[in-house]
Amino acid sequence: MNLQEWSEKLLTAMINADRSAAAEIISRALAAGNDSRMVIAEILDPAIVKLGRLWEEESMSLAQNFVAAKIAEDALMRCIPVYEERLHNKxxxxxxxxxxxxxxxxxxxxxxxxxxxxxxxxxxxxxxxxxxxxxxxxxxxxxxxxxxxxxxxxxxxxxxxxxxxxxxxxxxxxxxxxxxxxxxxxxxxxxxxxxxxxxxxxxxxxxxxxxxxxxxxxxxxx
Ligand code: B12
Missing domain, CATH: 3.40.50.280 (Cobalamin-binding domain)
Structure with missing residues (x-):
């Protein structure tokens, strides 16, 4: 599956308020060898931007958007432990x-x-x-x-x-x-x-x- 397909699947899980499906997508994308930064920038970020558009088009209620955003937050947090230790202190x-x-x-x-x-x-x-x-x-x-x-x-x-x-x-x-x-x-x-x-x-x-x-x-x- 390419990054765009992962992102579309994640968006569907967010819209359906399916927390475990979203978690599974992130885990699988990371397990497939995608760097955490890539997962955030190419899978999570575009899904949230599309979510924003759906809200703007009034295809979603505030409550639905809130739940979807919570799921996105969970997904983001899942990317944290995969980060490598710090190389230097800037x-x-x-x-x-x-x-x-x-x-x-x-x-x-x-x-x-x-x-x-x-x-x-x-x-x-x-x-x-x-x-x-x-x-x-x-x-x-x-x-x-x-x-x-x-x-x-x-x-x-x-x-x-x-x-x-x-x-x-x-x-x-x-x-x-x-x-x-x-x-x-x-x-x-x-x-x-x-x-x-x-x-x-x-x-x-x-x-x-x-x-x-x-x-x-x-x-x-x-
Ligand atoms: C998700 C969301 C919510 C969620 C937030 C959940 C959460 N935990 O974050 C909930 C449902 C709670 C929410 C509430 C509200 N929201 Co809202 N929300 C959004 C939505 C759909 C997406 C925002 C988002 O998370 N984007 C994804 C992240 C990853 O992107 P980002 O924030 O832009 O950050 C990236 C860059 O900008 C940059 N960046 C961010 N910060 C910084 C800082 C620095 C220093 C740097 C360098 C870079 C940087 O890096 C980030 C990662 O790449 C936007 C619509 C949109 N199109 O953006 C509306 C939107 C921002 N919300 C809006 C509104 C009106 C509200 C509410 C007032 C709704 C209401 N009637 O109650 C409340 C206000 C809450 C408040 N006081 O803050 C409006 C704002 C309108 C305006 N022009 O001012 C928008 C634009 C939707 C709309 N068109 O109506 N919202």
Whole structure:
């Protein structure tokens, strides 16, 4: 079976709220020799994107979508133990969903990819106030904060964090990465909320964070 076929099967299992079938698909895809990153990027991610379209077309209820998203979360978690141990420590990063945002799937995928790439990931979870992001970054000496937001309304809450970073004198030394589908639809939002950069997906997060880390070390201001 090719990756697209696995992904279609997974989508069907998610729509049918069939948790065990979804788990089986992920296990089989991994057992067939597909790398975890590939399984997330090529099987899970496209299935969730299609799920989003079905919801937008109103072919699914919110409750159905919620259950399907829970199954996707389970499937994502199944990919974790397969990750190899870290090769090196690139440094501490703090990630989370901004205040009022509960779309955890994308953030978790980003955390997984960053962890696998050697970053020391501090994941604060959903609905994180700006103050908490900055307090944690200072506590763990992180020069990078990665904030996830999926909705136009919640993305605007990131501005509070930008203002706080600047007000407390961390401009240029703590970099603010932003991401979530809303930034892919509206790239202008990255600058509007005061982000220092974004990546379209979890696969691109490592490269983005490396670039921002190097800018932070030089104290490059936005
Ligand atoms: C699943 C889902 C949910 C689930 C979330 C479950 C969960 N545990 O995550 C549930 C059902 C709970 C939900 C609830 C709601 N949702 Co919703 N949801 C979605 C849906 C279908 C998919 C989102 C998703 O998980 N995508 C898959 C992940 C893997 O992709 P991703 O998040 O984009 O992340 C990737 C990249 O963006 C990037 N990335 C993500 N974060 C970061 C961070 C950094 C730093 C970087 C570099 C990269 C990065 O990497 C990730 C992995 O590749 C979208 C529709 C869509 N087309 O996106 C709507 C959508 C986002 N939801 C929407 C809405 C309106 C809501 C609700 C308000 C619905 C309601 N009426 O109650 C609530 C609000 C909840 C809240 N306050 O947050 C709207 C937002 C509209 C808008 N334009 O603002 C959307 C667009 C659907 C729609 N068109 O109406 N939702």
């Amino acid at each position: 440094g501490a990063v703090v990630i989370g969903n901004i205040e009022d945002d509960f779309h955890s799937l994308g953030r978790r995928a980003v955390g997984l990819f960053l962890g696998a790439a050697g970053w020391d990931v501090h994941d604060l979870g959903n609905d994180v106030p700006a103050e908490q992001f900055l307090e944690k970054a200072v506590e763990v000496n992180a020069s990078l904060i990665g904030v996830s937001a999926m909705m136009q309304t919640t993305a605007l809450n990131i501005r509070k964090l930008r203002n706080l970073i600047d007000a407390q004198g961390h401009t240029g030394r703590i970099k603010l990465a932003v991401g979530g589908a809303v930034f892919n639809w509206r790239p202008d939002l990255v600058a509007a909320v005061g982000g220092d950069g974004t990546a379209r997906n979890a696969v691109g997060a490592d490269e983005l964070f490396l670039r921002l880390q190097s800018e932070a070390q030089k104290g490059v201001k936005p």
